[in-house]
Amino acid sequence: EHMKYKDPKQKLGVRIKDLMKRMTLEEKIGQMTQIERKVASADVMKKYFIGSLLSGGGSVPKPNASAEDWVNMVNEFQKGALKTRLGIPMIYGIDAVHGHNNVYKATIFPHNVGLGVTRDPNLVKRIGAATALEVRATGIQYAFSPCLAICRNPRWGRCYESYSEDVNIVRSMTEIIPGLQGDVPANMSKGVPFVDGKKKVVACAKHFVADGGTVNGIDENNTVIDSQGLFSIHMPAYYDSVIKGVATVMASYSSLNGERMHANTHLLTGFLKERLNFRGFVISDWEGINRITNPANSNYTYSVQASVMAGVDMIMVPENYTDFIGNLTFLVKNNFVPMSRIDDAVKRILRVKFVMGLFEDPMADLSLAKYLGCQEHRELAREAVRKSLVLLKNGKKPDQPLLPLPKKARRILVAGTHAENLGYQCGGWTIQWQGVPGNNLTIGTTISKAIMNTVDPSTEVVYQQNPVLVESSQFDYAIVVVGEPPYAEMYGDSSNLTILDPGPSIIKNVCGIVKCVVVVISGRPIVIEPYVEKMDALVAAWLPGTEGQGVADVLFGDYGFTGKLARTWFKRVDQLPMNVGDPHYDPLFPFGFGLTTQPT
Numbered sequence: 001e002h003m004k005y006k007d008p009k010q011k012l013g014v015r016i017k018d019l020m021k022r023m024t025l026e027e028k029i030g031q032m033t034q035i036e037r038k039v040a041s042a043d044v045m046k047k048y049f050i051g052s053l054l055s056g057g058g059s060v061p062k063p064n065a066s067a068e069d070w071v072n073m074v075n076e077f078q079k080g081a082l083k084t085r086l087g088i089p090m091i092y093g094i095d096a097v098h099g100h101n102n103v104y105k106a107t108i109f110p111h112n113v114g115l116g117v118t119r120d121p122n123l124v125k126r127i128g129a130a131t132a133l134e135v136r137a138t139g140i141q142y143a144f145s146p147c148l149a150i151c152r153n154p155r156w157g158r159c160y161e162s163y164s165e166d167v168n169i170v171r172s173m174t175e176i177i178p179g180l181q182g183d184v185p186a187n188m189s190k191g192v193p194f195v196d197g198k199k200k201v202v203a204c205a206k207h208f209v210a211d212g213g214t215v216n217g218i219d220e221n222n223t224v225i226d227s228q229g230l231f232s233i234h235m236p237a238y239y240d241s242v243i244k245g246v247a248t249v250m251a252s253y254s255s256l257n258g259e260r261m262h263a264n265t266h267l268l269t270g271f272l273k274e275r276l277n278f279r280g281f282v283i284s285d286w287e288g289i290n291r292i293t294n295p296a297n298s299n300y301t302y303s304v305q306a307s308v309m310a311g312v313d314m315i316m317v318p319e320n321y322t323d324f325i326g327n328l329t330f331l332v333k334n335n336f337v338p339m340s341r342i343d344d345a346v347k348r349i350l351r352v353k354f355v356m357g358l359f360e361d362p363m364a365d366l367s368l369a370k371y372l373g374c375q376e377h378r379e380l381a382r383e384a385v386r387k388s389l390v391l392l393k394n395g396k397k398p399d400q401p402l403l404p405l406p407k408k409a410r411r412i413l414v415a416g417t418h419a420e421n422l423g424y425q426c427g428g429w430t431i432q433w434q435g436v437p438g439n440n441l442t443i444g445t446t447i448s449k450a451i452m453n454t455v456d457p458s459t460e461v462v463y464q465q466n467p468v469l470v471e472s473s474q475f476d477y478a479i480v481v482v483g484e485p486p487y488a489e490m491y492g493d494s495s496n497l498t499i500l501d502p503g504p505s506i507i508k509n510v511c512g513i514v515k516c517v518v519v520v521i522s523g524r525p526i527v528i529e530p531y532v533e534k535m536d537a538l539v540a541a542w543l544p545g546t547e548g549q550g551v552a553d554v555l556f557g558d559y560g561f562t563g564k565l566a567r568t569w570f571k572r573v574d575q576l577p578m579n580v581g582d583p584h585y586d587p588l589f590p591f592g593f594g595l596t597t598q599p600t
């Protein structure tokens with residue numbers, strides 16, 4: 001008999017209603033279940049009616065997997081899902097948060113901390129579109145991006161995932177959503193998810209809400225804030241995201257005034273779904289429901305009930321899916337969770353899957369593989385690197401600027417722990433969850449290679465990571481690249497924010513003797529004040545990603561410095577938190593600061 005839900009000519013509401021009335025409780029709960037690829041198989045997809053899969057950070061089909069390896073893996077799982085009675089396709093999610101960063105050879109863009117500096121929403125939209133192409137090249141249809149955190153304390157290990165401490169910069173960067181998903185057609189009603197087919201992906205505004213405002217920047221901790229602060233600082237970017245048709249929102253691990261966001265009915269349902277009219281689905285974070293209780297995992301049945309009742313629609317379990325399914329089934333059968341809540345969650349999930357065309361095109365192919373790491377995307381990333389750099393000092397005297405550096409010199413020194421380290425310049429969430437130090441993780445251009453590519457062929461470039469005895473007569477100038485090692489989430493929480501050793505001594509050994517520019521590779525402002533007077537010049541480069549050429553483009557004057565700080569650069573850590581607009585504001589370099597140079 002004609003199954004209306006399979007007919008793309010039918011209206012969205014008709015397809016959802018027709019499918020819903022056919023579904024059993026088991027099939028409905030399966031749609032609400034997202035599992036990690038490591039515990040999945042075609043059989044598991046079929047047997048448990050699983051609606052979604054994910055790759056956690058670093059979870060790949062095989063080391064240095066090709067686009068074809070990814071497409072084949074995703075398609076195998078999809079075949080399992082399509083073998084179910086109703087043949088509802090699964091959706092596969094991954095953290096593509098600065099390009100398709102888990103994937104070997106993908107273009108790695110600057111992390112958000114650098115993109116906020118560009119103050120260029122159109123650039124960020126283009127990055128979204130490029131990222132969508134590279135994600136679809138691997139058969140994946142869903143990116144857990146953008147992070148809309150307003151990081152208010154650089155002690156937070158995820159501060160580099162935040163575009164800025166300033167809500168207006170973060171609001172402007174929600175332009176990445178139409179980049180990832182496509183532009184919402186003018187006649188679409190506000191709040192309805194919109195994804196424009198096979199070259200676009202489902203996006204995910206995260207982590208709802210106030211993830212960047214926790215006490216002392218402690219990851220997954222408690223944000224203490226009044227309503228005025230919440231709705232003027234941490235919420236506005238979600239308003240913009242819903243207007244721009246974002247298809248999913250991820251709940252935050254953190255608590256708001258002592259209440260876990262994963263159990264916050266007032267904000268997940270009352271505000272996001274009812275007040276803002278968000279019609280996509282809310283997804284939990286990884287074991288986010290387990291952490292509702294203190295200690296975590298101490299009452300999983302309660303975790304399931306509290307999160308689903310609060311308005312979480314899809315649960316990123318992601319491993320013990322039989323526990324999740326069993327508990328939610330028990331809760332529904334015993335009326336602790338009404339079927340109306342299950343139906344609302346499943347309708348939202350189906351709405352996204354219908355709107356994006358997943359029922360019509362559930363299988364991936366290799367037609368987009370050519371976009372993975374393509375030269376055009378690398379040039380876009382290089383442009384983003386250039387615009388993300390901030391010139392904080394240029395010359396010990398105003399009339400003696402050091403930058404732009406002359407390409408033609410007798411002999412120059414390139415030094416520092418971060419000059420020849422692709423993994424350091426990419427940062428966390430790159431190939432592995434915590435990032436990968438060294439130069440074997442993926443394809444890209446280190447800063448030292450970029451320098452060598454740029455200088456005049458007659459210029460001798462000496463690379464010494466940690467030069468011990470430097471003579472001033474040996475070099476015309478030095479470029480010293482130092483900063484932070486890669487980190488992600490709580491592994492990046494820091495109370496001292498120091499430069500990785502032996503960075504400080506490299507600065508002292510080199511800059512005391514040779515004219516030097518120091519380039520800082522970091523996910524946030526770090527302690528630099530004690531060393532500034534020794535330097536002739538200072539550049540904040542954040543986490544530029546694979547296209548290090550962008551750093552050399554500006555150091556040597558092919559392009560001018562244009563970046564302005566999107567974060568306050570403190571003098572001392574004990575001043576924190578200290579953000580633009582605070583009554584006691586005594587920064588080393590204030591929000592909005594940045595020197596400029598002209599292209600030569």
Ligand SMILES: OC[C@@H]1[C@@H](O)[C@H](O)[C@@H](O)c2nc(CNc3ccccc3)cn21
Nearest residue numbers: 054055056057095144206207285286489
């Ligand atoms: O990778 C999936 C999500 C990601 O989208 C979220 O932004 C992030 O909060 C996130 N964290 C994990 C894993 N977190 C974790 C923390 C401690 C131990 C084990 C896992 C997974 N994810």
